[in-house]
Amino acid sequence: MLYALRNIGRLKGKSALTFLLAFVIIFLSMFGIMTNSLCNDSKERFYGPLDGTYAVTDTDGNPYLSYKAASYIKKHSDVISSISASKEYVIYSNTVEYVGKGEFKREYMRGDTLSPDGEYDYYKGLMLCGVSNMSFLEEVYSGKLYIVKGEMLSEGDSDSCEKKILISDRLAEKNGLDVGDEFPVIMKMLYRNEAYIARTKGDFLDDAKKYTYKISGIYHNSEENTNSVSEPYLANDNRLYVPLSTIVEISEDKTITSDAADYTSDILVVPDEMYFSLADPSAEELLSSQLNDIGFSKGIKLTKHVSDSASSPSARLSEIISAVVIGVVGIGFIVFMLVIFFNMNSRQRELAVLCALGKRRSAVSGSFFLEIFILVLLGFAGGFGVFMLSVSAVAIPLTKYLNMAELSSTITSENADFVLIGGSGNIISTERMTDLSYMFETYMLPAMIFTAVIAVLILICAYMFISVYVRGINALSAVGGKE
Numbered sequence: 001m002l003y004a005l006r007n008i009g010r011l012k013g014k015s016a017l018t019f020l021l022a023f024v025i026i027f028l029s030m031f032g033i034m035t036n037s038l039c040n041d042s043k044e045r046f047y048g049p050l051d052g053t054y055a056v057t058d059t060d061g062n063p064y065l066s067y068k069a070a071s072y073i074k075k076h077s078d079v080i081s082s083i084s085a086s087k088e089y090v091i092y093s094n095t096v097e098y099v100g101k102g103e104f105k106r107e108y109m110r111g112d113t114l115s116p117d118g119e120y121d122y123y124k125g126l127m128l129c130g131v132s133n134m135s136f137l138e139e140v141y142s143g144k145l146y147i148v149k150g151e152m153l154s155e156g157d158s159d160s161c162e163k164k165i166l167i168s169d170r171l172a173e174k175n176g177l178d179v180g181d182e183f184p185v186i187m188k189m190l191y192r193n194e195a196y197i198a199r200t201k202g203d204f205l206d207d208a209k210k211y212t213y214k215i216s217g218i219y220h221n222s223e224e225n226t227n228s229v230s231e232p233y234l235a236n237d238n239r240l241y242v243p244l245s246t247i248v249e250i251s252e253d254k255t256i257t258s259d260a261a262d263y264t265s266d267i268l269v270v271p272d273e274m275y276f277s278l279a280d281p282s283a284e285e286l287l288s289s290q291l292n293d294i295g296f297s298k299g300i301k302l303t304k305h306v307s308d309s310a311s312s313p314s315a316r317l318s319e320i321i322s323a324v325v326i327g328v329v330g331i332g333f334i335v336f337m338l339v340i341f342f343n344m345n346s347r348q349r350e351l352a353v354l355c356a357l358g359k360r361r362s363a364v365s366g367s368f369f370l371e372i373f374i375l376v377l378l379g380f381a382g383g384f385g386v387f388m389l390s391v392s393a394v395a396i397p398l399t400k401y402l403n404m405a406e407l408s409s410t411i412t413s414e415n416a417d418f419v420l421i422g423g424s425g426n427i428i429s430t431e432r433m434t435d436l437s438y439m440f441e442t443y444m445l446p447a448m449i450f451t452a453v454i455a456v457l458i459l460i461c462a463y464m465f466i467s468v469y470v471r472g473i474n475a476l477s478a479v480g481g482k483e
Contacts, residue, residue, distance in 0.1 A: 004371045018375045019378055021335060025329065025455075030444075031387055031447075032321050033446070034443045038398055043315050046314075047308075052304065053277050054303065055274065055305055056274055056276060056291070056300060058298040061301070063273065064300060065296075066271075068248050080287065082155070083276060085271040086272055087244060092197060098126050098171070098232045099168070100238070103226075106119070107119075112198050123197040124194050125233055129242070130243065132243075133155040134166075139236070146222075147217050150179040153243060162216075164215075165240055165242050183240075185210065186211075187250050213242060221236040224236065336458065340372065361467075362467070365463070396433045399433050
């Protein structure tokens with residue numbers, strides 16, 4: 001160690017060059033990997049996590065397979081890695097007032113108490129949305145919907161049929177509700193329309209079965225559309241999210257399904273949207289064959305979900321950054337090895353003397369390699385330090401740029417590559433960039449680990465090259481040469 005440190009100090013010029021080269025390769029690799037991750041996250045915010053998944057439909061393209069059947073198939077198929085599905089119902093709750101009560105009006109229906117102005121409030125003002133998980137919902141992955149209290153519904157909640165419900169902050173405020181409170185829903189409303197309630201409201205409430213959820217989270221949707229819709233259940237603040245498996249459980253309740261037989265043919269809960277993710281995309285034909293071999297009354301078709309995300313500004317920048325990182329690592333590796341080669345050539349007599357004095361060639365190789373290792377380690381530390389400083393300065397404006405670029409490319413004909421960096425972008429995604437712990441865990445640490453792997457591979461190659469070079473030295477003839 002001391003010998004290696006003395007040589008680093010003695011050969012200042014060569015050591016500085018090796019250190020600088022390692023520093024540049026490591027810093028650019030870390031920064032490029034992080035930027036590539038930011039680009040991929042930006043692309044997913046606008047195009048969602050469904051690219052490459054398969055929608056299950058009948059031959060006419062309509063959703064067909066029930067969620068219960070899909071769950072059963074998933075358990076018995078090594079082809080499917082996950083299911084994403086959702087189902088919506090317009091519902092009524094006699095204890096919870098929807099947002100906009102008194103503002104949304106409909107025409108008279110038989111059974112309504114007469115109103116002087118001929119306008120009436122809706123009974124069904126809430127939208128119950130059953131989801132297998134919330135990550136594939138556009139409002140979630142775009143960043144419009146985010147949690148302000150509690151937690152988001154996960155795939156595990158649906159797997160275990162957890163009786164959780166997620167409500168909006170405005171709905172919670174209007175009704176004095178909080179996380180942990182119970183939220184009863186009249187389940188017959190899954191199958192009854194507005195006219196039926198008006199006609200039989202009293203009798204209906206007497207024998208209606210309630211299904212009680214517990215509020216697990218309160219969300220805020222930044223797209224406030226209450227004033228732009230004509231029915232209350234279309235307002236974003238009136239959407240309720242529950243695990244889809246609980247809706248499936250309700251559909252199997254005999255007290256509901258027997259009474260609802262005349263009102264719906266959708267007892268088995270065929271989702272409005274359902275997608276399969278495949279562990280191996282090439283298994284599409286195998287999955288299609290497996291599904292049709294089950295013997296459904298209709299033929300089943302798989303349709304691959306492909307967005308135009310490949311042409312997004314984030315995707316284009318990601319491709320450029322990936323090419324730059326590969327180029328930096330490739331060219332840097334070649335230059336690094338050349339520097340080692342010329343350094344060893346200039347010190348060939350020194351290495352030969354050590355071999356002539358009886359020092360094992362492996363020890364000579366190890367001693368020279370230790371110098372390289374120390375310089376690379378210092379380069380890694382310096383590169384990571386500068387990387388952390390640059391992330392804090394670049395992450396927010398880069399995220400804003402990517403968000404604005406995606407928006408301009410989809411909403412206007414303006415060339416997204418020329419949108420000013422100063423745009424506001426997605427507020428939620430840029431706020432996250434100010435959280436150092438989030439940035440470190442999500443972007444810095446993965447970039448550091450990946451770069452460390454690259455550095456280790458380069459060092460392994462360097463050690464092998466040094467060993468081959470030292471073994472090829474003719475100690476007797478080299479000692480008589482000039483340094």
